[in-house]
Amino acid sequence: MNIKMVELFVIRMPLKTPFTTHLGNVTEREGIIVKVTNQDGLSGFGEGVAFSSPWYTEETVATSMHMLSDFLIPLLQKHPIQHPKEAYSLFQCIRRNQMAKAAIEIALWDLYAKSKSLPLSKLLGGTREEIVSGVVIATDSMEKALKQIEEYLQEGYRRIKVKINPQMDYPLLKEIRRHYPDLPIMADANSAYTLKDMDHLKSLDEFNLLLIEQPLAHDDIIEHAQLQKELKTPICLDESITSFEDAQKAIKYGSCRSINVKIGRVGGLYEAKRIHDYCYERGIPVWCGGMIEFGISRAHNIALASMPGFTIPGDISGSKRFWEEDIISPEVIVVNGKISVPNVPGIGFSLNEKRLRETIIAKKTFSF
Ligand code: OSB
Ligand code: MG
Numbered sequence: 118m119n120i121k122m123v124e125l126f127v128i129r130m131p132l133k134t135p136f137t138t139h140l141g142n143v144t145e146r147e148g149i150i151v152k153v154t155n156q157d158g159l160s161g162f163g164e165g166v167a168f169s170s171p172w173y174t175e176e177t178v179a180t181s182m183h184m185l186s187d188f189l190i191p192l193l194q195k196h197p198i199q200h201p202k203e204a205y206s207l208f209q210c211i212r213r214n215q216m217a218k219a220a221i222e223i224a225l226w227d228l229y230a231k232s233k234s235l236p237l238s239k240l241l242g243g244t245r246e247e248i249v250s251g252v253v254i255a256t257d258s259m260e261k262a263l264k265q266i267e268e269y270l271q272e273g274y275r276r277i278k279v280k281i282n283p284q285m286d287y288p289l290l291k292e293i294r295r296h297y298p299d300l301p302i303m304a305d306a307n308s309a310y311t312l313k314d315m316d317h318l319k320s321l322d323e324f325n326l327l328l329i330e331q332p333l334a335h336d337d338i339i340e341h342a343q344l345q346k347e348l349k350t351p352i353c354l355d356e357s358i359t360s361f362e363d364a365q366k367a368i369k370y371g372s373c374r375s376i377n378v379k380i381g382r383v384g385g386l387y388e389a390k391r392i393h394d395y396c397y398e399r400g401i402p403v404w405c406g407g408m409i410e411f412g413i414s415r416a417h418n419i420a421l422a423s424m425p426g427f428t429i430p431g432d433i434s435g436s437k438r439f440w441e442e443d444i445i446s447p448e449v450i451v452v453n454g455k456i457s458v459p460n461v462p463g464i465g466f467s468l469n470e471k472r473l474r475e476t477i478i479a480k481k482t483f484s485f
Contacts, residue, residue, distance in 0.1 A: 118155060118197070118200075119197075120154070120193065122483065122485060123152070123154075123193070123221070124151070124152040125185060125186070125479075127178060127479040127480070128150060128444065128476040129147045130440060131146075131441075132144055132145065132409070133439060133440065135256075136439075138280045138307050139280070143168070147168075147178045147478070148165060148178070149167075149178060149182065149185070150163075150164055150165075150411070150413055151164065151165065151185075151223075153221070155228060161225060161226070161227035162416075163221055163417075164223070164413040164417070165178070165216055165217060165381070166379075166380075173307075174216065174356070180214070180217070181217040181220060182481070185221060186481060189208060190221065190483050193207070193485075201226045201228075201387065202387045204225055205222065205384070205388060215359055215381060215383060215385075216382070219383070219385040223386050226240070226241075226386045226417075227464045231462045231463040235462060236458070236461060237417070237420040237465070241390055241420055241424060242424055243421075243423030243425075244424065246458055248419060248422045248430075248455065249276065249430035250275075250435070250451045250454055250455060251274065251276040251404075251430040251431055251434070252278070252438060253279075253280070253305070253407065253432050254266060259285075259289055262293070263293070266297070270300075272451065273453050275301065275454035276301040276303070276430040277302055278303040278305055279302065279305070280304075280305050281305065281309065283317065286304070286317075290324045301327050302324070303326060303353075304321065304324075304329050305330035305331065306329065307330075307335075307355075308356060309332070310333060318348060319348060322348060328350060328352065328374070328429075329350050329352055330352075330353045331355040331377075332344065334357075335356035335357065336356070336357060338354075339370070339372070341367070342371045345371055345373065345374070346371070351373070352372065353373055353377050354367050354373040355382070357372070358383065359384070360383060360384065361388055361392055361395065364392045365395060368401055374401065374402075375403060375404065375429060376396060378404070378421065379405070380421060381408055381414070390421075393426045397424075397425060397426030403429070404429035404431040404432075405418050405421055405427055407431070411440070412436055412444050412448065412469075413468070415433065417464060419456055419459070419465075433449075434451065435451040436448035436449045443469065443472070444468065444476070446469040449466075
């Protein structure tokens, strides 16, 4: 791929409104923007989606910077690759650290697509011209949740996801259903329950949810299978799926009926596509998850979600959902609940250099 230079930019931005789950509050987001430039002067972009602290997975911005600087980029310097899918096997000698791997792997995909003058969505086998958007409600009171839902529906969103936990689930969903009997709703528990809550979780079946996401432990595949046998609502796994092999096991053992595919959580686009292809062949619907991300990652999500097996609307909202001003130009916009898939080479969005200057807190450069 004739890589000449890799640049890492750490950026920081406040969220427009706090993102609250039972695991804590996110009020400010740090992220890593990766720029890979080849000898022809073409650049591909990636984004590291680990958070500043390890509340969602074990990775952080600092561990990602360490992995990228001291292991992943040196591997690429030592072993030139012809195609981005080779990065996956090249990085296999490093255990886990999926978000760090994905940050640079997706930049390689963008660069490769640009060098072939192909939209990234087409390179991945995407077939959709537009994708259905979805928005997540993550707040600390019923009143705020209902108000936000009303606002997002007015903005055109047609599918919502609410964060739930044992203290705030049944009454919240009951109230939302009272106002919106037919709205497609998902509920995400981020591991707030155990098998002791079986009857409680069963009571949520009456709300006709699209799915319930990650009710049990973040690393469980076995107990979710036991729970799925008892629940009418389809279980979807998020945290538990960190690789193709995890996805295979979860489906084989009946731990879920859908998978939330996050490029960062599974280590890159190659692995995300493998999970998609495996599920697609078996008629298991998948959808694209979100990471409160900036526009570069959002753009990769759009390309991913254009693949035919992404039949459930994902957590892909417009740039405005979280940011006063995003890091890309143009920004991602939602029109009538949909986002159009760019039809230009690569991810189809450029880096907003002015916004990068305003938000950058650190930079590292690696020459090849
Ligand atoms: O569990 O899906 C999750 C955001 C950060 C970390 C974990 C999760 C989320 C979301 C998606 O729910 C939010 C979004 O980016 O729209
Ligand atoms: Mg989730």
